[in-house]
Amino acid sequence: MRSRLTAPRAPTDLIILAVLALWVLTVGMGLRDPWPADEPRFALIGKQIVDSGQWLIPARGPELYAEKPPVYLWLQAAAYALTGSTRSAFLLPSLLAALGTLVLVWDLGRRCWGRRAAFWTTLALLFSVQFALQGRSAQIDAVLCFFTTLGLYGLLRHLWLGPAWRWYALAGVATGLGVITKGTGFLPWLLLLPYALARRWQWRGLPEMGRDWRWLLGPLLFLATIAAWALPILLLANQPGHEAVAAYRDDLLLRQTLTRYADPWHHHKPFWYYLAQVVPLLWLPLSFLAVLALRPWWRRIRRGDARVFMLLGWVALVLLFFSASPGKREVYILPALPALALAFAPLLRPLLARQAARRTLLVLTGFLVAIMVGGSLWALLGTPRFAERIALEQGVRPWYWFGAVGLIGAAAMLLWHRRAHLAWGALMVALWTGYGL
Secondary structure: OOOOOOOOOOOHHHHHHHHHHHHHHHHOOEEEEEEEEOHHHHHHHHHHHHHHHHHHHOOEEOEEEOOOHHHHHHHHHHHHHHHHHHHHHHHHHHHHHHHHHHHHHHHHHHHHHHHHHHHHHHHHHHHOHHHHHHOOOOOOHHHHHHHHHHHHHHHHHHHHOOOHHHHHHHHHHHHHHHHHHOOOHHHHHHHHHHHHHHOOOOOOOOOOOOOOOHHHHHHHHHHHHHHHHHHHHHHHOOOOOHHHHHHHHHHHHHHHHHOOOOOOOOOOOOOOOOHHHHHHHOOOOOHHHHHHHHHHHHHHHHOOOOHHHHHHHHHHHHHHHHHHOEOOOOHHHHHHHHHHHHHOOHHHHHHHHHHHHHHHHHHHHHHHHHHHHHHHHHHHHOOOOOHHHHHHHOOOOOOOOHHHHHHHHHHHHHOOOOOOHHHHHHHHHHHHHHOOO
């Protein structure tokens, strides 16, 4: 017997989404300082930009900082200039980027599959482990995820709902900003590969475009956005007396991009690292629900559903791109997660109403509850080495909080055992509340 899964009526759905997103992503903001290793560095570089007035090339002390492009550091500086406090500012860029990504996913889901589908899709993204974690961290990846999603949004508004040349042009600007946030910001353009196949096979859901000179707008604006920052650097680097700028140019454009991808010097992982280790855990619950969605996705693709095919094809290309590099970190694949959530949009509601999906979510919730309660009891009663090491190295003893979150999850399972998606959501709210406090 399948239960009917509904969504609140407008505008209640937006109020619920806004309240949950703000709670999950902001609770505890301003209560902590930046955590090593990346957060203090980025926050202090942003402060130095404001104090020195040197915005073109960010610096770490006397050294030009060539490890990352400047957009995220500029956002850190803008947040510090706005608040005047490092503790208040350093999480703002990631927070705003995460909220912006949720808005883009909701709006595209609403336009393509309706308001109810958009509600459940946006909730699924918000309650995905990696998305919330990066939205609460002062790292570059949440901002890159926003620019990547904005680029996808612009391309899909054009390719699915167009012609919409202004949105296509915006995609060029967004992906250019993505590149000068982190070098992989160009990835939304890979979407044109599954699009070309869908057009060749004459699949449904794609408007007629024809040949038009405005197809050049996207690539031109992409390059122009990058050049607006890179060209002054290149000109300055060729002038006498600016050897440090020349070294910055070479390090950023060559070593930190091409060499970092093709011949990295750290974070070496096997080819299957993302699919076998990162996706199953950090993309929960979508990673497990994807197993149940394979048949519905395949039926849609066989019927010529270009939208699902393009989203899943792009996610696969992103995973392949990062898997091909010897150097891998779990945060690299975050920009693909919103697209995966969108691929669930036309089938998430009926999928969650299935008994198999309810059991899957209950098992996942119960697994995390068991880890939290069992781990906290072991740490409190047995004082194992890992608990001592965490207390010594990190200066925290989070075991009471860990156990309390687990007990809340257990209570949610008992209360909503027939509506497992609510139990999972309650556990995630409790988890990020405890994490923030």
